[in-house]
Amino acid sequence: MKAQTWQNWGGNVKARPSKFKKPKTIEKLRSHLSKAAKKGQVARVVGSGHSWTRLCKTDDLLLSLDNLAGIESINKESGIVSVYAGTKLKDFNAALFENGLAMENLGDIDVQSLAGAISTGTHGTGISFGNLGTQVTELTLMKADGEILVCSETENHDIFKAAQVSLGALGVILKYKVKCLPAYKLHFIEKKESVEDCLDNLYEHIYSNRNFEFYWFPYTDVTQLKISNTTEQEVKDNSMVNYVVNDVLLENVLFGGMARMAKYVSMANKAVAKISGAAVSEGEKVNWSHKVYATPRWVKFNEMEYNIPLANFKEAFLEIKSVFEDKQFKVHFPTENRFVKGDDIYLSPAYQRDSAYIAAHVFKGKEYRSYFDTLSAIFKNHQGRPHWGKMHFLSGEELRELYPKWDDFQQIRTMLDPQGMFLNPYLRKLFLVDKKVKTQVPVS
Numbered sequence: 001m002k003a004q005t006w007q008n009w010g011g012n013v014k015a016r017p018s019k020f021k022k023p024k025t026i027e028k029l030r031s032h033l034s035k036a037a038k039k040g041q042v043a044r045v046v047g048s049g050h051s052w053t054r055l056c057k058t059d060d061l062l063l064s065l066d067n068l069a070g071i072e073s074i075n076k077e078s079g080i081v082s083v084y085a086g087t088k089l090k091d092f093n094a095a096l097f098e099n100g101l102a103m104e105n106l107g108d109i110d111v112q113s114l115a116g117a118i119s120t121g122t123h124g125t126g127i128s129f130g131n132l133g134t135q136v137t138e139l140t141l142m143k144a145d146g147e148i149l150v151c152s153e154t155e156n157h158d159i160f161k162a163a164q165v166s167l168g169a170l171g172v173i174l175k176y177k178v179k180c181l182p183a184y185k186l187h188f189i190e191k192k193e194s195v196e197d198c199l200d201n202l203y204e205h206i207y208s209n210r211n212f213e214f215y216w217f218p219y220t221d222v223t224q225l226k227i228s229n230t231t232e233q234e235v236k237d238n239s240m241v242n243y244v245v246n247d248v249l250l251e252n253v254l255f256g257g258m259a260r261m262a263k264y265v266s267m268a269n270k271a272v273a274k275i276s277g278a279a280v281s282e283g284e285k286v287n288w289s290h291k292v293y294a295t296p297r298w299v300k301f302n303e304m305e306y307n308i309p310l311a312n313f314k315e316a317f318l319e320i321k322s323v324f325e326d327k328q329f330k331v332h333f334p335t336e337n338r339f340v341k342g343d344d345i346y347l348s349p350a351y352q353r354d355s356a357y358i359a360a361h362v363f364k365g366k367e368y369r370s371y372f373d374t375l376s377a378i379f380k381n382h383q384g385r386p387h388w389g390k391m392h393f394l395s396g397e398e399l400r401e402l403y404p405k406w407d408d409f410q411q412i413r414t415m416l417d418p419q420g421m422f423l424n425p426y427l428r429k430l431f432l433v434d435k436k437v438k439t440q441v442p443v444s
């Protein structure tokens, strides 16, 4: 394959790797790594390119595991499924469904690769569920020297805790074992509620529903609740019509059209946000879980998302709401507010805390920095940890302060990849690794 330009979904990260390889066998993958190691090159793996951060950018070797995909084995009794890491979530879900199984939880799209989504701590919503990495019971990775390592809660435990969210810095993940559930249906309801009621009822919403999140429309007092609970009801999803009108056309086309208008007429931002708030769709449907969680995203945007302790959510949310009283941001997308269970994964933003995630979006091409900076300052006061795949402006030093297991992760990284083959300049800076000596910079 000749050198070619690669870019991420958001279009904000571009690369021209000297080699872009999609190995069909493990042996071929090992040989690509070995050649790159001999030349002292960087190797990065890309999943579906749905991260905004420069995680996959390299001038050297870019690997895609699109050809190392699919299910290896299914144990229907235990629900443990062995799956190749390059598998896209939507293909995984379809294959699980054919076998009467389903993932425990998902985010709002399903086009990512399993390894890409898991490696950045991708999450859905629901306080009983951790990010996707918590569904993994075992993983297999290829180290820089080509050796294959299996890790789990009981085997190479520390490496497992580091590899459940690894940013592709420990090696190439080849396979996962994922704990799945018997296929289930969800009764999904979306409805409007005032900000005041939503905050008053917040803990009830969070704890009495399987999956709960809400959107808040800037410049308004309107929230849109999105609630899902398991059900035995028949599938009742007129949504091929409703869905196309509400979820796809309204959210993507009309909303996208209005957003484009607001891009050129800055006063229109507030109006667009208010119209979107007024047009909030209400309705319900029953369908199999994987058909409920994910929706297509046709409108391109830039996104920042932070994890904060659940206990800080109301205060942080009200601080965010109040900045719109003083400032005119070019923002009309709602903030997305989700709730996730704490975990024990070293670089998981939800490490050791039940969490709220607040996501802010800005239409692609519009100025986002002033909005994101203002929100970052709020998140900083609430021990905010950014989503690894979404825009943030924190330094390695700041990140190290936020993660109690930061140094443990770095030690494991150095042990597995002493030459720093999997570190591109972005990760070197983030992990405070010196460019020339290729060893960890001592940090006090």
Ligand SMILES: Cc1cc2nc3c(=O)[nH]c(=O)nc-3n(C[C@H](O)[C@H](O)[C@H](O)COP(=O)(O)OP(=O)(O)OC[C@H]3O[C@@H](n4cnc5c(N)ncnc54)[C@H](O)[C@@H]3O)c2cc1C
Pocket (backbone or CB within 6 Å): 009, 010, 044, 045, 046, 047, 048, 049, 050, 051, 052, 055, 056, 065, 085, 086, 106, 107, 108, 109, 111, 112, 113, 114, 115, 116, 117, 118, 119, 120, 121, 122, 123, 124, 166, 167, 168, 169, 171, 172, 173, 174, 297, 387, 388, 389, 390
């Ligand atoms: C429209 C949109 C909606 C989104 N919705 C959500 C959401 O609901 N919840 C949420 O939490 N996030 C969400 N995200 C963020 C997204 O889930 C993450 O950025 C995720 O990492 C993207 O997966 P990917 O397959 O595209 O990975 P990429 O962006 O391609 O890669 C991500 C990281 O994984 C590493 N990687 C990939 N494959 C391997 C491998 N085999 N071995 C080792 N490392 C590997 C890469 O090197 C990189 O560090 C969304 C993003 C977009 C653009």
